[in-house]
Amino acid sequence: MxxxxxxxxxxxxxxxxxxxxxxxxxxxxxxxxxxxxxxxxxxxxxxxxxxxxxxxxxxxxxxxxxxxxxxxxxxxxxxxxxxxxxxxxxxxxxxxxxxxxxxxxxxxxxxxxxxxxxxxxxxxxxxxxxxxxxxxxxxxxxxxxxxxxxxxxxxxxxxxxxxxxxxxxxxxxxxxxxxxxxxxxxxxxxxxxxxxxxxxxxxxxxxxxxxxxxxxxxxxxxxxxxxxxxxxxxxxGYNVRTESLLREKELGEEVLSVEALTYNHTFKDINFSVKAGEVVGVTGLLGDGRSELFQSIFGADDISSGKIYLNEKEVKITSTTQAINEGIAYLPRNRKENAIIGDMDIMENASIVTWPKFSKRGVIDQKKQQDTFEKQRKTLRLKMGKLTDSITSLSGGNQQKVVLAKWLASNPKLLILDNPTQGVDVGAKEDIYDIILKLADENIAIVVLSSEAHEIIRVCDRALVMYHGVIQGEVKKETMNEHNIMSLATGGQLT
Ligand SMILES: Nc1ncnc2c1ncn2[C@@H]1O[C@H](COP(=O)(O)OP(=O)(O)OP(=O)(O)O)[C@@H](O)[C@H]1O
Ligand SMILES: [Mg+2]
Structure with missing residues (x-):
């Protein structure tokens, strides 16, 4: 045929x-x-x-x-x-x-x-x-x-x-x-x-x-x-840079730390911390529990036991609204199911988290909201028509950029990005990596969840590798390579 x-x-x-x-x-x-x-x-x-x-x-x-x-x-x-x-x-x-x-x-x-x-x-x-x-x-x-x-x-x-x-x-x-x-x-x-x-x-x-x-x-x-x-x-139409983005930077205070965090059989005894200005990767294979772990930290799901600290103060986060108020942003893994609202237009999707921030006594300051979005649109090189077009009229990768814009506008102190470059083209991927590093330079603590080892290596200072709900090991600097990540992700040890 x-x-x-x-x-x-x-x-x-x-x-x-x-x-x-x-x-x-x-x-x-x-x-x-x-x-x-x-x-x-x-x-x-x-x-x-x-x-x-x-x-x-x-x-x-x-x-x-x-x-x-x-x-x-x-x-x-x-x-x-x-x-x-x-x-x-x-x-x-x-x-x-x-x-x-x-x-x-x-x-x-x-x-x-x-x-x-x-x-x-x-x-x-x-x-x-x-x-x-x-x-x-x-x-x-x-x-x-x-x-x-x-x-x-x-x-x-x-x-x-x-x-x-x-x-x-x-x-x-x-x-x-x-x-x-x-x-x-x-x-x-x-x-x-x-x-x-x-x-x-x-x-x-x-x-x-x-x-x-x-x-x-x-x-x-x-x-x-x-x-x-x-x-x-x-x-x-131009040469895309591909060298690693390693950087030297003084880190700030501990923004997030968790102690012995456990939820049924999904994840067990998780301990780690993220400092201001740090980019920590979390990776593993299907069923590693990483998305579930961070959904719980974001208050979208429960924990059975363990403690969560934000800026060294213990917090009990029971809802996502509370998490957002505490300064946490969470870009979810699956865009269509969890991140976009198909019935809303581009502007509404982009500003849904920041409505409270831009409103005064119940009235939304649309000018301020649009200015903020306009800035994001430029840095993310979003390809779109009018702000009032339906979000579903955008190509898949551009929808992902709108979701990212939405979370960036909330000015978080802890930014959790689950699969942040899903469906994003090579040029825009680099844009997103640049943005992640720029935000880290502005002292935001960042967690990047990804199944792509090269993405982790490219943008993270260090990475936790999970296997069946536990942290199997950590890689940083000289141990951060695809071989080590894969061996930990399949239940092995660093050699
Ligand atoms: N139903 C629609 N109504 C209006 N515009 C649309 C519609 N479908 C696609 N477009 C527009 O057509 C252009 C091409 O979109 P398309 O989805 O084909 O891109 P793509 O190459 O598949 O991108 P991606 O890699 O992001 O998936 C975009 O500017 C998009 O906004
Ligand atoms: Mg497409």
Whole structure:
């Protein structure tokens, strides 16, 4: 099967997102689609997936012209789409989610739950996925939801699979599993379009690359002929700096310290502290308990025992409002589920934490609020239209920047960032690292939770590595490298 998209144009209002883009893909080929946040990658794929209509251009499959007015029509033509934002129903078990819209029925016309369960189970076995198909989707964390979506796409026997940032919230081990799945599909002559901001992954798994910038295709070729630096250059149009950001700095007083913090089986006997001006990383593999630990510190969840100190004074934080009042900011791990409010516009999303700060006797000082946001918008290089546009009209990476802006505006003394660069392009990643270091220079205590070892190494002064709810070890300066982090994260010791 060969798919060709020819001279595609698409605008949203006055925003010309795709100016004249053509691409082709054959079965058995993995092609990377790259570009900065807002470059138009998801839009191009939404056109192929029947979600959006193109303004001009044509799509052909094996030379025959096609028109997709709905996602169903695109699916019928053999195209499966794994969206950037997940699309599962929380209140159904996995195996029913696997057959949404193409349910298997018994002869009598009722749902054949047993067969759907069996087929899901077989798929999981084939793909080496350790999940009970009867688990409710709401009980899965975001990385497992992603894996379920990938398996669902594979079950439709599609000839072309579009994967829009499938690995953003996965850990290394799961990414490996997804790559193995992709290679198996490739061997079965399935063509894959792979969108990712992780350029090392692109080199590892893709055959070809296409790069979009400002609505045009600016580069394409074979992956074997380029480096990650080349790809980054094509994306942003200039050379992206990649050296480490190590710095020497006097640290201030202890802002946060915890003693023997424990919550059921999620985390146990946690002791650590963070000083003003310090950037402490916390990393580990899936199930390490790091997000749960900091959700508890932020008052979103309980603790069973242990003590929390802020500026050396013991505090009992029982709500997130109290945590915010104490000067803690927490950027959560999963943007769609925990960080953005889809019904609100950009400005409302960006200022929701700071409303109390900008209001006087119940009246919000909108000018002050907008000035603050305007500053953030510039430093974060946010690509957006009007402040009153819906947050969901922004590209994924730009939504993440709005969430970051929101927390920065609260002027925290302790800033907890969980997966801060999820879905953010290479250029903007550097912007965010710069901002983290600048905030540290302004004496904010910062905790960065991340599953990407290179990110931790890049921006943190030292890092705690967790394994099944305990701090397995700490790395700093000369011991801070991927090998040591991985060995602690898998339950080993520093050698
Ligand atoms: N439904 C929509 N309504 C209005 N504007 C939209 C809509 N969808 C996308 N856009 C705009 O189109 C542009 C391209 O967005 P798109 O989501 O395709 O970017 P992307 O390349 O996928 O970026 P990212 O890497 O951040 O996911 C952005 O400026 C975005 O604001
Ligand atoms: Mg996108």
């Amino acid at each position: 060969i798919i060709e998209m020819n001279s595609i144009r698409k605008s949203f209002g006055s925003n010309d997102v795709l100016k004249d883009v053509s691409l082709s893909l054959e079965g058995g080929e993995i092609c990377a689609l790259l570009g900065e946040n807002g470059a138009g990658k998801s839009t191009l794929m939404n056109i192929l997936g029947g979600v959006h209509q193109m303004d001009q251009g044509s799509i052909t499959i094996d030379g025959k012209s096609q028109q997709f007015s709905t996602p169903a029509q695109s699916q019928e033509a053999g195209i499966a789409f794994i969206h950037q934002e997940l699309n599962l129903i929380n209140d159904l078990p996995i195996y029913e989610n696997m057959f949404l819209g193409r349910e298997i029925k018994t002869k009598r016309g009722s749902l054949d739950l047993e067969r759907m369960f069996q087929e899901t189970k077989e798929m999981f076995e084939k793909m080496n996925v350790d999940l009970d198909p009867k688990t409710m989707v709401r009980d899965l964390d975001s990385s497992y939801k992603q894996i379920v979506e990938i398996c669902r796409a594979m079950m439709t026997n599609a000839s072309i699979i579009i994967m829009d940032e499938p690995t953003t919230s996965l850990t290394d081990r799961e990414i490996e599993r997804v790559f193995t799945m992709m290679k198996t599909m490739k061997d079965h002559n399935v063509g894959i379009i792979f969108i990712s901001h992780k350029l090392n992954e692109v080199l590892q798994v893709c055959d070809r690359y296409l790069v979009l910038r400002d609505g045009n295709l600016v580069a394409e070729g074979n992956v074997s002929e380029v480096t990650t630096n080349d790809l980054a250059h094509f994306m942003v």
